[in-house]
Amino acid sequence: MTVAFRRQDALSLDAADPLAPMRDRFVLPEGVIYLDGNSLGALPRTTPAHLADVVTAQWGRDLITSWNRHDWIGFPMRLGAMIAPLIGARPDEVIACDSTSVNLFKLIAGAAALRPERRTILVEDGGFPTDRYMAESVAALVGGSVRTAPREAIESHIDDNVALVVLTQVDYRSSDRADMAEVTAAAHRRGALILWDLSHSAGAVTIDLTTCDADLAVGCGYKYLNGGPGAPAFLFVARRLQDALPSVLPGWMGHAQPFAFEQGYRPAPGLARHLCGTPPILAMAALEEGLGQFDGVDLQALFAKGQGLGDLFIQLMEERCAGHGFTLASPRQATARGSHVCFAHDHAYPICRALIERGVVGDFRAPDLLRMGFTPLYTRFADVWDAVETLREVMTTGVWQEDRLQQREVVT
């Protein structure tokens, strides 16, 4: 006979967790169980003081000399080097800049230029929409077209006309995790390039761009990297492609010598050519603190904890919320998913709002998903227990049926 899991068991898991002290590195409001770090990471405790220092001592006191004195000019490369170990890249293969959407455009257009004889950009059906919007825009500009295919069948749609495959490693809704090595190899066998969107995986699951021999990648800085709302995103270009990949938004910061103010554009060597305009220094400083939270952390242990939190959530939902109409909408096997888990429910929207009112902050994704993100740096096993208990209460009381919870907010 199996003994049911109790809150005490969750507390014991937290007590034995060597990563538990990491939680103190973040500001987490009393009474809130934050399960949305996959959309907006929590505020690191050191960020406010660091930003205040950059504002007063660097901008305020050192003014324009800060570009050299505090190496503001080197920020995109420096942050790239901090992101590199989280995604299995080399330090000179990553820069922090722009938004993920803009970086998608830059790399998709660059890849199209590298394969001019091929006319198709292959993207997944139902992926995060910005990836597809950008692919369609590039296709229209170069006279090509976008083809879509189901995520799970993407490999079989790569033919000799595909210039580039754009795929998200961890799907923002289902949490399905693609096999990067396998899909990358399939693209290469057909002579196509591959661009991985790592927005929902960087900082949360194992990524090894080097071993996979990936070509290009992008990802968000404001999710698991804890860089703050609208944080700079990142882009990755494998060393072997860096000199060939053109810069399609050739701003002056990507020029070989920006301060020569030449009339003709000459691309900077390596990755710096993908810089466009002046880097947002305050946002970069916040991202620097977010990335600093990974210092000294055993990444494999961190990612294993994320899987354990997700496993526990699935187990408790099925044990304690059975009969309330929830269906697991993410892979059951931890190695096949990211660090968030979705359950489908016909009334997911008001249920999600009722949870938020009770301090359990997850999110709703249309049409019917309740999505809970487990950030292993700061989520506790007891949080998972408490979140499921709150959900059980919302369901047994029927409080989610109140009219005001049905009204859609602008940002969901």
Ligand SMILES: Cc1ncc(COP(=O)(O)O)c(C=O)c1O
């Ligand atoms: C998979 C994925 N790609 C791209 C984006 C867009 O990123 P950005 O807002 O930086 O353009 C997001 C989230 O917003 C995302 O989840």
Ligand SMILES: Nc1c(O)cccc1C(=O)C[C@H](N)C(=O)O
């Ligand atoms: N970027 C966001 C925003 O500005 C407001 C609200 C949510 C977001 C998000 O990041 C959404 C997220 N990419 C998602 O997976 O749903």
